[in-house]
Amino acid sequence: MKKFVYSFNEGSKDMKDLLGGKGANLAEMTKIGLPVPFGFTVTTEACNRYYDEGKKIGDDIVASIFEKLEELENTTGKKFGDVENPLLVSVRSGAKISMPGMMDTILNLGLNDQTVEGLAALTENPRFAYDSYRRFIQMFGDVVMEIAKTKFDAIFDAKKEEHGYEFDVDLTTEDLKEIIVGYKALVKEEMGRDFPQEPKDQLMEAIMAVFRSWNNDRAILYRQLNEIPDSIGTAVNVQSMVFGNMGETSGTGVAFTRSPVNGEKAIFGEFLVNAQGEDVVAGIRTPQPIAEMAQAFPEVYTEFTRIAELLEKHYTDMQDMEFTVERNKLFMLQTRNGKRTAPAAVKIAVDMQSEGLIDKETAVMRIEPAQIDQLLHPMFDAEELKEAEKLTKGLPASPGAATGQIYFNASDAETAVANGAKAILVRLETSPEDLAGMVAAEGILTARGGMTSHAAVVARGMGKCCVSGCAEIKVDEEAKELTIGEYVFKEGDYISLDGTAGDVLKGQIKTVPPELSGDFAEIMSWADEIRTLKIRTNADNPRDAKQAVEFGAEGIGLCRTEHMFFEEERIPAVRRMILADSEEERREALKFLLPYQKGDFKGIYEAMGDRPVTIRLLDPPLHEFLPHTDEEIKALSEQIGVPYEKLAKKTQELHEFNPMLGHRGCRLAVTYPEIAEMQAEAIIMAAIEVRKEQGLDIIPEIMIPLVGMRKELADVKATVVKTVEAVLEREGVKFDYLIGTMIEIPRAALTADEIAEEAEFFSFGTNDLTQMTFGFSRDDTGKIIKEYREKGIFDDDPFQSIDQVGVGKLVKMAVELGKQTRPSIKLGICGEHGGDPKSIEFCNAVGLQYVSCSPFRVPIARLAAAQAAIKQK
């Protein structure tokens, strides 16, 4: 028969799935002989059965609970409901993954009208006993019976007022007894039944209440935010009570074996004399630093430091502990691996390795890759952030923290910054004309647009904080008003953005700059030793490229060429090209652009040195380069001297119902080969010149986007090869170059064996591949994805972490089919997923050779790639 209840001496730390984190660690501490109040754990499987059986606990489980309860009575020598020596227990939830404060706890269970007197006699402290009973009824009423806390508070406060007391401690034993009468009457009134006097009934109700709390709104939301599956359930820990509030020889505290803030090796924490755990949390009294415990309880402190050291060695990780001192005796109530900031994580990992506690691989595994981001961008001051009001959440488009006054267009933002302000640019969505404003601003907030929108891509390139696609905000650019829920912000009002989390916050919050430690360099060098995946970057200008190299990028996996088309001196030529009536006219405009493009590529090659550079041919639909509103068209018409009618007509002609699926990517190059010719010439001429000038061995990789069919690639490839060969011959030089393609259309993945006949490399464009495989336009489905996550249809946002089941299947197919045709094919990924740790693990597993991500994610990718390599061993 399956075992649903375990005594603390029956489990171990490896049983977290079954006992939850807290239960498993209590068992472990018991096993290694530490002073833990005895108890037992009802398993997570019991919780799942509770739900499966329609929120009922099976008779066999009830029987097991009572069996373990009897064992507990025997061990403690106390008895449930015994007036002389009553057994009191705490009932606490404990899932496999810690969800602090999300679920409910009940203390002092076992008290009733009789046992309270026994407790009073035993402790010789009636006030303590009745206060404990009062607290128990209140907690039970709240958690189990779901009676509003405020109703209990009203009775309590009325009693204080009646006597004119200022503090809770002013209440006498008699007062507390009267409050208990009031509480019990409230329960009767609310529930139509008496407060349960039978401790076993109290226990079973409490256990079920903990099970129920697994699905309270807070818990569900927490799981969603932290990507914890709903299916794992919670365990329940029933533990005999110890009291830290039994006078000056008692106390309670929490401590870490190393600093969770900076990683310093020393015991950090706080304790409170004569208090129960909840008092520490409630913050009514200010706790003392743990070091002062050495004075207050010297022997206990020595014992505690010994245990702390032992636990850290035992778990080989920094521990976060809870303890209680009852009449000079130390009891351990919890230990777990402590949460820590990114700097602390790095220092602890490096220190523990040099102390010989862990090896390099373990050290590398100890850093959460996503945390690394904190080290590279400005962060909010932790204290101020605690106080800040979170207004809403958008997409975490570009990490970092920003605070400033809001402006609704680029020029207002620029002017404000010129006058010394810090600006946050707030737009419905950004366009290339906003570029100067984006450069000036501290951060960017947009209502529309996904993780690959203009705002997101440009901001990430700059390493500038951006929250995009924030569906719940309303931006009125004309009225210069930003509405979020009830709040209306006007130009000049302060807001703050957390681009790492996607949060929008009210008011100003101090930011602190990043500082990279030697420990960081150390751990990254270990990561580099371990990983087999190469890390490239997505960069389309020398500045980003240099930044990425500093962060450890080993090449460029995606150099987009379209941003270069938007620059002020060039855009008129780009527009002339688009508006051309003949191929000749188009070639004329392209001729003008050629030296600019060549210059772009030279700058990038120089920044990258000998590292490989993949350059993608023009990708977006041409209408993106034209104005859209009537006014803009009129303005442009005057500016470039093309009749309004012609411009308007062309704009209308180029209009597409679904531009994502329209005339873009290699389709442009099929229709207008002369554009691809110009780009190919610029790519090769730049390589020729940099090879000559710098002696660098540049092997350009030319990438043809949006390919769906072999013949389509063959067509564009023929254009490119013809141009390249002609240039090489003209210039009298010879060197290698590669021609490959994006795999971003489902059909390309499905027919990758055919495509590989033409392609020397595949670069998975998993942004578009995800859009088309799901039929989800990222720019349009922000709200839907949110709703899907709330409903549990999506566990993860598939645009943040690759959908391994669907999109991943296509990637796997393409890898296998591609290798089948061309065993030497180069395989990489250049979609946003290239910077996501989970996706990197997937890329490693399916056999890609590199991932490419934005410069600021390069260190994350290096670490994640190392972790993937370790896990895959």
Add this chain to the structure above:
Amino acid sequence: MKKFVYSFNEGSKDMKDLLGGKGANLAEMTKIGLPVPFGFTVTTEACNRYYDEGKKIGDDIVASIFEKLEELENTTGKKFGDVENPLLVSVRSGAKISMPGMMDTILNLGLNDQTVEGLAALTENPRFAYDSYRRFIQMFGDVVMEIAKTKFDAIFDAKKEEHGYEFDVDLTTEDLKEIIVGYKALVKEEMGRDFPQEPKDQLMEAIMAVFRSWNNDRAILYRQLNEIPDSIGTAVNVQSMVFGNMGETSGTGVAFTRSPVNGEKAIFGEFLVNAQGEDVVAGIRTPQPIAEMAQAFPEVYTEFTRIAELLEKHYTDMQDMEFTVERNKLFMLQTRNGKRTAPAAVKIAVDMQSEGLIDKETAVMRIEPAQIDQLLHPMFDAEELKEAEKLTKGLPASPGAATGQIYFNASDAETAVANGAKAILVRLETSPEDLAGMVAAEGILTARGGMTSHAAVVARGMGKCCVSGCAEIKVDEEAKELTIGEYVFKEGDYISLDGTAGDVLKGQIKTVPPELSGDFAEIMSWADEIRTLKIRTNADNPRDAKQAVEFGAEGIGLCRTEHMFFEEERIPAVRRMILADSEEERREALKFLLPYQKGDFKGIYEAMGDRPVTIRLLDPPLHEFLPHTDEEIKALSEQIGVPYEKLAKKTQELHEFNPMLGHRGCRLAVTYPEIAEMQAEAIIMAAIEVRKEQGLDIIPEIMIPLVGMRKELADVKATVVKTVEAVLEREGVKFDYLIGTMIEIPRAALTADEIAEEAEFFSFGTNDLTQMTFGFSRDDTGKIIKEYREKGIFDDDPFQSIDQVGVGKLVKMAVELGKQTRPSIKLGICGEHGGDPKSIEFCNAVGLQYVSCSPFRVPIARLAAAQAAIKQK
């Protein structure tokens, strides 16, 4: 060693791939002892080698040609270049698939300054000899040397003028000799070399010219239009000349063994006395009906009818023959299976079966499924069509022929029709408001929108002719002008539309109504016996449903519910629903719609009787139901009393960058379950009432669209099941119903094993599946697809015939994965491909159980399904 040249006595009719159609049939006729002038065929493989080797003929092939030439000389007893008895040959192209008039022919090859005199002596007809030589130089100059025909004509006409001749026959031998001198001078001037006098040089040049003609513009275009692969190449037939122009005992003609127009069993055709084949084609003299040959050449005629009968029996198909009579001797120059109209095809197949010539399966295979369409819709009068000017081509959105005056909006069209006109509605694109105008019009022409655009879908439902997405036309709705190339048509001008081909034609063309023969019913009944695929229809109203049943539909595979939302009385409620601020308000509007929807479904159930009906829940994005231009919004605002600002804001909120990939399909039902609830209730209530009222055993099939994930389907399914069960319980009845899904998102196909856990049936929506698998928006890529077909990137338009390699791979995967999870799963297709014969063959092969297509394609699908079953045996 590979054989590149075959004498006529070495081949057979089964060698068409190698010898081309003409060559294989010449060989076959030779084999069965018919009088065929001897010759040889240079193979299609030689043609492909010619291209592979850079437009050169390999030495080995040249040697083989000369070897066969020698054999020809031996057989005929004539010699190339022999002045006494010169061998003259024709050189003709002949691909595997006939491409009439598309490639070039050279007659009288072998003539030079010497042999012409020999021919004169031999025929005792110097004028004939010199005229032949003159024609040969002209043809050779045109075809081989590419000298403009007009230059030859100028010399010829000058000579006629010089002597004041009216007719060509007035030219004397001397005149012809002088013309020849002029021609040769022209050649020398144009080519810088003399006209080749060596017959072997003439021959090799002519053969290469035929190879080259495979890739002339006409031939390429023809292949594109007729979906003939470029790779098959053409053969070249070299045949000793016979002359039908040797006086009154000679002649030439073409004939069919049965009428190609109506299938009547009798020899049909024409002949000309004293003429060469080209004279018949040139139409200078009017040929006589073939029957009159009985008088002119009684013996030859008897011989010819014997041969015709023999050939028909030999080929067991109606033959299209060419022959020449040289001095009372009959020579067969060609035979092939004759092209025929749809009515002729049906009659010939049925007649031949009853004559015992062929079996039922062969008869069924003899009908081109696409031809069937001609039988169901009005057609153009064949004679008038010949004269008509084709202006441009759009998408063949809905078959049939229409002629009428053009109107640019629905109300103008309605008014004109009310006044007795026949109208063609011309729009940029249609919207639901155009419905009345579409009903009134004879046909619809749109500049934008694909095969699944509003215009196309609605027109097909009505069986009304429609050409959509006609990218080359310019429609100015305000100015009421239609521009096509050079032509500008104004309101009231006549145009004609061929919806079967997608052609737009100038002026009025008489149309003739369809008439279904008993033969047609016969052949369709044979098809039904043979096929295993079921044929359903796409219909969303009782009228279409009834029509489809008449055409043999066995159920509805796709009943769209969105069109019902557009009807005049309902659209206000639909808009109220969309504009609702609360779920309550939305439910209120839905309550109003419920009885209408129920009525719709009752009508459809009644029309379909016991046949299964699959109803799809609401699919399009909600903004499709709202107006978009400022003016329309203002008008609606006044009409329904919702403030303009609110309406405008909502419209803007609902705006999507890529609606195809936006908030539609099951995503609507996830967000607004109340819509799905209303539809589910209507579906079930209608079934309950029709079961009661009519005693029909209706088992509704509820289809959830655009599913990509199992959980998404599970969510909507839960909503539907809850509603249905509640209704059944409320009404106290019980019957089966099915819940299934469209497979139209690539991810659904990739994860079909998971989806099948929830779905009782899959219906492949290959329109959207193709769009997303290719990343091609059908509404936007008409021009691109055209260009891709011209460049040979696409062999077929993947929206017309399923892309078996890519999209088909997904379909196959989904079928296999679906069956793996649920062996009993029902599998069908409801995309446009369901009516395309090639795609039907694919569906049959991958194991679908039914295809569903628009009513007018049901007979085509029945026939195609039978042919698929036969082929798959």
